[in-house]
Amino acid sequence: MAGNDQEGAAAQHWDPQRYNKNAGFVAELGAPLLDLLQLRAGERVLDLGCGEGALTARLVDAGAEVVGVDASPDQIAAARARGLDARVMSGEALTFDGDFDAVLSNAALHWMLKPDAVLQGVARALKPGGRFVAEMGGHGNVGAILDALMVALEARGLDARSANPWYFPTPEAYQSKLEAAGFSVDSIALIPRPTPLPGAIGGWLETFAEAFLKQVPPAERDGLIDAVAERLRPQLCDSEGNWTADYVRLRFAARLAD
Numbered sequence: 001m002a003g004n005d006q007e008g009a010a011a012q013h014w015d016p017q018r019y020n021k022n023a024g025f026v027a028e029l030g031a032p033l034l035d036l037l038q039l040r041a042g043e044r045v046l047d048l049g050c051g052e053g054a055l056t057a058r059l060v061d062a063g064a065e066v067v068g069v070d071a072s073p074d075q076i077a078a079a080r081a082r083g084l085d086a087r088v089m090s091g092e093a094l095t096f097d098g099d100f101d102a103v104l105s106n107a108a109l110h111w112m113l114k115p116d117a118v119l120q121g122v123a124r125a126l127k128p129g130g131r132f133v134a135e136m137g138g139h140g141n142v143g144a145i146l147d148a149l150m151v152a153l154e155a156r157g158l159d160a161r162s163a164n165p166w167y168f169p170t171p172e173a174y175q176s177k178l179e180a181a182g183f184s185v186d187s188i189a190l191i192p193r194p195t196p197l198p199g200a201i202g203g204w205l206e207t208f209a210e211a212f213l214k215q216v217p218p219a220e221r222d223g224l225i226d227a228v229a230e231r232l233r234p235q236l237c238d239s240e241g242n243w244t245a246d247y248v249r250l251r252f253a254a255r256l257a258d
């Protein structure tokens with residue numbers, strides 16, 4: 001998913017074709033969220049950070065009335081081309097008011113660097129008793145990849161920390177934000193999930209780490225990707241050349257009072 005918001009991923013351009021090639025697995029791995037959602041036929045659901053709409057389409061197939069929102073116009077165009085009700089909207093400035101029985105979000109919240117604004121908007125979008133079910137990158141997510149990016153950029157005299165577009169909270173930190181926004185939390189947990197990639201790590205970096213890559217001039221980007229890949233190879237690539245990303249998910253189910 002590509003729920004990027006201004007600060008988190010202003011530097012990130014979402015190309016639906018590149019996304020499908022390097023990140024088609026994202027919607028596939030979001031399937032457990034559908035179980036957690038316990039959808040009832042006819043419910044109105046908001047897919048927050050819907051990207052090109054693969055999981056949104058599954059919700060529609062399961063009988064929900066679904067609106068998808070994403071800050072990327074390119075991803076929303078791709079979602080609309082599937083016939084979905086998809087709208088360009090920042091997750092940090094949701095405009096809904098008591099419209100939904102549930103909000104679902106997969107692999108998008110970690111791009112939103114104003115989590116309190118997001119959670120207030122989600123709470124406002126829900127009807128009383130509404131559910132919020134989501135999965136995002138959690139504390140320690142892509143730790144090896146982040147370290148390698150930091151080392152490679154710092155070796156070039158650049159400040160990688162300020163380029164970081166991601167927010168990977170602990171369960172404790174996110175639970176207190178959920179509660180401050182009026183939710184009670186039914187479950188929240190960190191789930192380490194090493195994730196096999198469909199190609200080499202370079203494709204992942206180009207798809208998701210543009211904010212870091214943009215710190216160097218275009219002519220130097222391939223060299224930066226090679227340096228990051230070589231640092232990661234012993235940890236994330238097996239002897240047959242298969243790459244695995246060191247994902248750690250934060251998955252939760254929360255609800256508003258009736």
Ligand code: BEZ
Binds near residue numbers: 107138166208248
């Ligand atoms: C994730 O889904 O955890 C993720 C995706 C892209 C960048 C960072 C994290």
